[in-house]
Amino acid sequence: MKSDLDRLMRERKLDAIVVTGGEEFNSARYYLSSGAQITHGSIFKRRDKPALLVCNRMELEEARKSGLDVKTDVELGYYDRLEETERDANRAAALHWSDVLRGLGLREGRVGLYGTWAINKTIALYRALQEQLPQYDFVVEEKSTLIEAAMLTKDADEIARLRSVAERTNQAMAVAWDAIADLRVDGEYLLDDAGRRMTIGDIKDLVRRELMARGLEDTNMIFAQGRDAGFPHSRGEADMPLRLGQSIVFDLFPRELGGGYHHDMTRTWCIGYAPPEVQAAYDTVMEVFDIAVEAYGLNKPTHLMQEAALDHFEAAGHATTRSDQGTMEGYLHSLGHGVGIEIHEGPSISHLRRDDIFQIGNVLTIEPGLYYPERGFGVRVEDLFIIDEKGELVSLTPFHKDLVIPLRQADGQLQ
Amino acid sequence: MKSDLDRLMRERKLDAIVVTGGEEFNSARYYLSSGAQITHGSIFKRRDKPALLVCNRMELEEARKSGLDVKTDVELGYYDRLEETERDANRAAALHWSDVLRGLGLREGRVGLYGTWAINKTIALYRALQEQLPQYDFVVEEKSTLIEAAMLTKDADEIARLRSVAERTNQAMAVAWDAIADLRVDGEYLLDDAGRRMTIGDIKDLVRRELMARGLEDTNMIFAQGRDAGFPHSRGEADMPLRLGQSIVFDLFPRELGGGYHHDMTRTWCIGYAPPEVQAAYDTVMEVFDIAVEAYGLNKPTHLMQEAALDHFEAAGHATTRSDQGTMEGYLHSLGHGVGIEIHEGPSISHLRRDDIFQIGNVLTIEPGLYYPERGFGVRVEDLFIIDEKGELVSLTPFHKDLVIPLRQADGQLQ
Numbered sequence: 070m071k072s073d074l075d076r077l078m079r080e081r082k083l084d085a086i087v088v089t090g091g092e093e094f095n096s097a098r099y100y101l102s103s104g105a106q107i108t109h110g111s112i113f114k115r116r117d118k119p120a121l122l123v124c125n126r127m128e129l130e131e132a133r134k135s136g137l138d139v140k141t142d143v144e145l146g147y148y149d150r151l152e153e154t155e156r157d158a159n160r161a162a163a164l165h166w167s168d169v170l171r172g173l174g175l176r177e178g179r180v181g182l183y184g185t186w187a188i189n190k191t192i193a194l195y196r197a198l199q200e201q202l203p204q205y206d207f208v209v210e211e212k213s214t215l216i217e218a219a220m221l222t223k224d225a226d227e228i229a230r231l232r233s234v235a236e237r238t239n240q241a242m243a244v245a246w247d248a249i250a251d252l253r254v255d256g257e258y259l260l261d262d263a264g265r266r267m268t269i270g271d272i273k274d275l276v277r278r279e280l281m282a283r284g285l286e287d288t289n290m291i292f293a294q295g296r297d298a299g300f301p302h303s304r305g306e307a308d309m310p311l312r313l314g315q316s317i318v319f320d321l322f323p324r325e326l327g328g329g330y331h332h333d334m335t336r337t338w339c340i341g342y343a344p345p346e347v348q349a350a351y352d353t354v355m356e357v358f359d360i361a362v363e364a365y366g367l368n369k370p371t372h373l374m375q376e377a378a379l380d381h382f383e384a385a386g387h388a389t390t391r392s393d394q395g396t397m398e399g400y401l402h403s404l405g406h407g408v409g410i411e412i413h414e415g416p417s418i419s420h421l422r423r424d425d426i427f428q429i430g431n432v433l434t435i436e437p438g439l440y441y442p443e444r445g446f447g448v449r450v451e452d453l454f455i456i457d458e459k460g461e462l463v464s465l466t467p468f469h470k471d472l473v474i475p476l477r478q479a480d481g482q483l484q
Numbered sequence: 485m486k487s488d489l490d491r492l493m494r495e496r497k498l499d500a501i502v503v504t505g506g507e508e509f510n511s512a513r514y515y516l517s518s519g520a521q522i523t524h525g526s527i528f529k530r531r532d533k534p535a536l537l538v539c540n541r542m543e544l545e546e547a548r549k550s551g552l553d554v555k556t557d558v559e560l561g562y563y564d565r566l567e568e569t570e571r572d573a574n575r576a577a578a579l580h581w582s583d584v585l586r587g588l589g590l591r592e593g594r595v596g597l598y599g600t601w602a603i604n605k606t607i608a609l610y611r612a613l614q615e616q617l618p619q620y621d622f623v624v625e626e627k628s629t630l631i632e633a634a635m636l637t638k639d640a641d642e643i644a645r646l647r648s649v650a651e652r653t654n655q656a657m658a659v660a661w662d663a664i665a666d667l668r669v670d671g672e673y674l675l676d677d678a679g680r681r682m683t684i685g686d687i688k689d690l691v692r693r694e695l696m697a698r699g700l701e702d703t704n705m706i707f708a709q710g711r712d713a714g715f716p717h718s719r720g721e722a723d724m725p726l727r728l729g730q731s732i733v734f735d736l737f738p739r740e741l742g743g744g745y746h747h748d749m750t751r752t753w754c755i756g757y758a759p760p761e762v763q764a765a766y767d768t769v770m771e772v773f774d775i776a777v778e779a780y781g782l783n784k785p786t787h788l789m790q791e792a793a794l795d796h797f798e799a800a801g802h803a804t805t806r807s808d809q810g811t812m813e814g815y816l817h818s819l820g821h822g823v824g825i826e827i828h829e830g831p832s833i834s835h836l837r838r839d840d841i842f843q844i845g846n847v848l849t850i851e852p853g854l855y856y857p858e859r860g861f862g863v864r865v866e867d868l869f870i871i872d873e874k875g876e877l878v879s880l881t882p883f884h885k886d887l888v889i890p891l892r893q894a895d896g897q898l899q
Binding site: 130 | 718
């Protein structure tokens, strides 16, 4: 968690860290600035010292909401450096960084680099830093960065926000279930009260409105029906009508409005009835879900949970990416991932990454799935869990996992 | 525009370009893939050849919507390279890139790099590319990249989308105006029909709903009142009540749902009445707005328009960043910028950048402003313009620019 930063800097022998970037959403900047709504600015932190946010003057008031020390680039002489270098933005930035680091009392040492930026800008700045500032060793952590390591475990404030986002996301999903359950049958299609044939786009619109009414924003939910459900990350076609008996993978992963913490949950639904092969796949996925939760243990390597899932899927006759690397059918992804400011954080529950262990403060998904696009269906079920202070794995996703949405107006006329 | 890519590659002596990145919104990838909803994948294009999108198997169906040639990383042997390098993701990626480029018939040459990614990942990949693939010269364009140069001018499809987003954004702003005009006065505050005191958060919620109902998403609008309006990029406080006679800077810049083209417009409003100093600043800003439009000329350098604005602001007694680099009052920013998939694109209308000229197909803002936080107000007025096929500067922002919102229920009882 954030309070681990100084310890992590010591372990990684970093004298300072710098988070920078452009207007893109920047999870490291969001994290260190406590969500300040800035689109420029860099954060400089020496080990065991408070962080300094250097902002553009236009964003001074937003920058102050970070709770960090704040100075504008103007007052720190950036524009003088820009003139001095005849408007060479990269050389000017390097000299400006040197001014800031010296101002923080650091004349040499190891400086970690973090953030998100355009690829060309990152490389150009990195070159300029290396050329202009030989007194600093700019360190790039290729695997898990210090920021990612801090984000691996959430503190009490973060858990409270994640719980709140979870509650609101579950409510929005419940509204969607109820709205579908109230539809009328028309052949294999579904009609609303006005007799309009309902589409995936209609359900997505409803869910977006329900999220927004709760202070959340959709980040491109998956509501994929039939063959589309057989591709794990197909989003679903807005103009496709809802159909009876098709599997629908509904993966909802909104975040706080304007950027912030996410929830992540998936349910698989069949409207009216489930075809036997979908029911069978669903039953297997639910068995694996339970096996995964059973396989949990504090401080245990996460890859063992994925291996338990792989064992069961393979024993049940499904291809996996372990049994057949190139497969397009069966179980195609990792069992889970951490969730926070980014939708995919650490730890990973994968057989391909063996460094992670389950720790108190982890917030992570468990999401087994089976995919058969050529047979026209897919199934995935996902809850978000926290590992609480007692080391217990606790679901934040209470919404029920029923497969079939019974139609309230159907009177048993289906199937 | 996109059809210029091969010409730009020739001019820049690039044999191929690669767009890559992570899950972050990636405007270069969005642009080249025609908005395919993918969160992984890289695009490889040789000069004068069709582009190839290499995707993750989970996103195959979404990737196909790009209209590009599509292959999965599995079928191109990425996982074999990963095993061969003992899971060194950067070395594996470098070898995979070499496989792809050779598959496209390119055995050596200059390859431009584009996209958006985590800073540590970019640098690690770049190092691996340089070490592993000496046969290619990976080119980083430090200033305006080839992609940015293409995006400078919009084609007919892009203009049609920008026009549609403009229309819908203007509608949402009109709803906000009308909602405020219908409020009741209670001292210096405003009440809705239910007698509730209206806040900035209420107006923002209304606008977000109105945008969403039109297929647009807010990207963190500015609705900043009083002193906050005096900082160009203060977002405004959600719990601050609306007040009579305060300047409100309302800068609305939504985009198509899920990422896409933006509109960008700003109005300054005073509810009920305008204090004389706000009216005077508004009048000056409108004079500069008109001067800027007058200063337009096809193929003219854009900085001349900013200089015309600076001349007038300074003659009217206001500080500018030209007359006083460190000023926190007066006219503090550039006069405008291009708008497209990113909210800030080229060309820039700034006295600090002298390379841009006005060209057919530009879509750009004109947005003079004055900021006096210590006097408790700010003013900005912004339209989005296109330069049409005849070379004429045409506003996409028809909403009126009135400063004062008259209260329909007030009967002249104000001031």
